[in-house]
Amino acid sequence: xxxxxxxxxxxxxxxxxxxxxxxxxxxxxxxxxxxxxxxxxxxxxxxxxxxxxxxxxxxxxxxxxxxxxxxxxxxxxxxxxxxxxxxxxxxxxxxxxxxxxxxxxxxxxxxxxxxxxxxxxxxxxxxxxxxxxxxxxxxxxxxxxxxxxxxxxxxxxxxxxxxxxxxxxxxxxxxxxxxxxxxxxxxxxxxxxxxxxxxxx
Numbered sequence: 001x002x003x004x005x006x007x008x009x010x011x012x013x014x015x016x017x018x019x020x021x022x023x024x025x026x027x028x029x030x031x032x033x034x035x036x037x038x039x040x041x042x043x044x045x046x047x048x049x050x051x052x053x054x055x056x057x058x059x060x061x062x063x064x065x066x067x068x069x070x071x072x073x074x075x076x077x078x079x080x081x082x083x084x085x086x087x088x089x090x091x092x093x094x095x096x097x098x099x100x101x102x103x104x105x106x107x108x109x110x111x112x113x114x115x116x117x118x119x120x121x122x123x124x125x126x127x128x129x130x131x132x133x134x135x136x137x138x139x140x141x142x143x144x145x146x147x148x149x150x151x152x153x154x155x156x157x158x159x160x161x162x163x164x165x166x167x168x169x170x171x172x173x174x175x176x177x178x179x180x181x182x183x184x185x186x187x188x189x190x191x192x193x194x195x196x197x198x199x200x201x
Contacts (some may be wrong), residue, residue, distance in 0.1 A: 016054050023048045050200045099149060104137045109134045
């Protein structure tokens with residue numbers, strides 16, 4: 001059952017929706033053909049800004065408490081998550097290091113077995129059995145579940161200077177900040193752009 005507060009919120013939202021719709025209709029109908037039209041256009045612009053202020057105010061009353069709850073939760077769990085991530089990384093690295101040693105050892109043993117096959121010391125069937133025994137497991141079963149090993153492709157940048165420019169993303173926030181601070185940046189210029197601003201009474 002709706003309480004008085006919910007009904008008030010609904011009425012406010014309905015009002016804002018109506019005003020937003022009216023603002024859009026007025027904006028689409030607006031025509032500025034002479035200086036005399038500027039006063040009416042300016043008045044419409046300020047009314048639209050007032051609608052924007054209403055939207056922001058209503059939105060903030062809903063989102064700010066939610067954002068605070070979200071931020072508090074993130075701050076609370078951040079150190080726990082970081083410690084968990086570090087612990088997982090350490091164990092994962094140690095498992096990977098051990099498995100890599102086992103794979104290197106298995107590769108050396110496999111070469112020796114293949115050499116024995118070539119020399120006729122053991123047959124192919126026996127060699128296959130021996131290789132299967134020394135090949136590292138693809139997974140490890142434990143009481144908590146299964147740890148699997150798989151090979152993935154990882155991209156490593158060996159020389160950044162050789163990478164074509166198309167793969168770099170321009171940091172416009174930094175460019176704007178530095179350029180507006182008066183620093184000359186090759187390929188960048190500052191231009192004046194007129195924008196319409198208004199203060200609602």
